[in-house]
Amino acid sequence: MSFRIVGLPAEPFAALFQLDDAALAARGARRVIATGNPGYPCRVSIEDAAVGEECLLLPFEHMAVDSPYRASGPIYVRRGAVSRTVAVDEVPDYVRRRLISLRGYDAAGMMIDADVVAGDDVAARIAQSFANPAVRDIHLHNARPGCYSCRVERA
Secondary structure (H helix, E strand, O other), X not given: OOEEEEOXXXXXXXXXXXXXXXXXXXXXXXXXXXXXXXXXXXXXXXXXXXXXXXXXXXXXXXXXXXXXXXXEEEEEEEOXXXXXXXXXXXXXXXXXXXXXXXXXEOOOOOEEEEEEEEHHHHHHHHHHXXXXXXXXXXXXXXXXXXXXXXXXXXX
């Protein structure tokens, strides 16, 4: 079962980098500088920020549906991040180097499949989840902190 990992579009976040720290704080966000790699996974570029790179840590509604699974959580976005097109069936290092929680959702936004696997096992587990035709898409989360990572769609 072919799949594609999808990052967030860059446009909604670009203007936020122009805000001062007080304006960011009013939105529940803050400016941070990456102090390690990995550790600051950018949800736009689907890669970890380099040490010294400026990022925003901000709340993001990743599951904007009318269901009990409606959800938001913290994400990092790198300054100047460009949306990345991930090749079909590619699992980038950004995912491979982490323990990943997979959450499969149906068309009504109800979770119908879930698991936690090592990053190197993500591709096989995605295929297993998509073997169920009712799974519309899969959200990946970094399992230890629980943060939303990216979405997986059928290719």
